[in-house]
Amino acid sequence: MREFQILVRGCFDAERLVVSYDESLRMPRTPSDEDCIEACWRQKTQEMEQRRAVLYDSPLYRLADWEVRLDGRLYLTLGLTSYKEYVASREASFAQGRGRRELSNPLAVCSVIETADGQLLLDRRRGVDVYEGRYHVIGGFCESERDRDNAGRPDLFGAIRREIGEETGLRRDDIARQLCLGLVYDLVTPHPELCFLTCLHIPLAEVRQRQPADREVERLLSLPARAESLRSFLFTHHGQISATGEPALLFYGGWRFGEAWYAETLWRLT
Template sequence: MKEFAILARGLYRPDQLAITYDPSLRMPTTPAIQQWMDTLWQQKLAIAQEKNIPLYDSKLFRLVHAETRHAGQQGNTTPVGAGEELSGEGFLGADHHIRRGGGGVDVGRGRLRRPGRRGKVLTPPGRGRRKRPLPLHPPPPPLRVRSRFRGDIIKYLPLRAWSGKGNEPPRLHLIFGDTSYKEYVTTREPEFARGRDRQQLSNALAVCSVVETTDGHILLDKRQGVDVYAGRYHVIGGFFERDLDTSTTTATSATSATSATNPDPFAAIRREIREETGIQAADIAQQHCLGVVYDLATPHAELCFLTRLNIPLNEVSQRVPEEDEIKQLLSLHVTEES
């Protein structure tokens, strides 16, 4: 079973990320879709409260486009309207996939705020005892969105690696819009996602990182208290939040002043690492973005990172996490066998 699609890959420093942020690039909705999401969200909140699992809405970034581009290369990144997708390499679909074995390490997110999948609305078709659907189901029909794509143009677009030629390394071009945790949780439901194109979903953007100590250990957590991938090991990660992971720049002139919101993926993953492990920015020796993947099972995108620390594992264990999401921080010693 294919579980991830690789949208872009490489080794990118912060200055090699070219980000365009347009809040109008949201998931397309109709009044019927919005009402369906509102009702399902209230049901999920009630279940989460019964199970004593934190669940709250938050403002997230939405991945619209990801493309590796070399110096002098022109990309086709002209927006085609709010909620619509863009042409070019790295659109939300690719032929490069990752398969995961049972119980293996997965590059995934680790927030513990999602309710278990139980009850009439939350039981996917074909799993467990069949429940009679509520009147809310089936979800409203998809909103048809005009697309610039024709045929298999997005089926296979080769990823290029920098050969060292030329004066500049490749850059990872990203286009972000707006979404929310509520939109993500509701639109990832199989009843909603089935039969819809990816551009018709929330496509919330997460960040995750392999974190490696100086003595060759990778930090891990075993997923628990979650409704997807429970029991699997994963690296440090979480969602890219608009209220926490941005900076604002202001440009002034003689007559006016304008401000711009600048999403910072590197700040987002440093925050997640700090919250979940207590590791500070001063403990990090190197950090690179490895690219973008798309989770096919729970539709959303993830920016993947490699973080090398300047401290060993025993010092990591002395750090105090800011949150209690990880009940027990685990590690894997990196050897040829492992």
């Protein structure tokens, strides 16, 4: 069973990812919803404290709408939410009877990273409240107060570069090319996620010399960027990869190895 839904698949550079922002596009909330959100947050905070991990609330971009138009661009409409809202809205008791567009829907980003010598970077999630212990590619949520361009507009390519820098220590000048390969929806912990590809012009050995800004990633793992290696990894660890990490790797495989590889691998994962 798939834990994700593919909303958009394509190849979008920064010029082909068009974002508009309206802070008023928030999750609908009633007074009883407010009580539920606060109760869920208290409970989750206590759970994380018992695991000696910290949970932070922060304002996040909310995906309100998306569309691929005839001009070949992906148009995203963003509103505002918070991690606290997300913690509540992903609970089955809260989400029951609500359409997907009525949930928090914070937009996350993740990226497959390919080194100059043909290795893909992975990590095992730790100290997080979802998917702990699973394989994942580098990523995180888009923060509305940090991920903006010089004009104050949402900067989603900037968001994934920030996450990459924080978790790996890689710098902007280490990146040779960056593309958005699609948009997926996590069905288990409901939220949308943009999947990127980041190609480096430095090898794996040099990547390992970088110092990350935080300690979210205990140790970077690597996987040869070869068709059979990637397919074997997906089949062997299906169910042990995060719900958005798996489609990100599938998108990369389709981009790198072609449509036949993508179609067969996706079919065999069902």
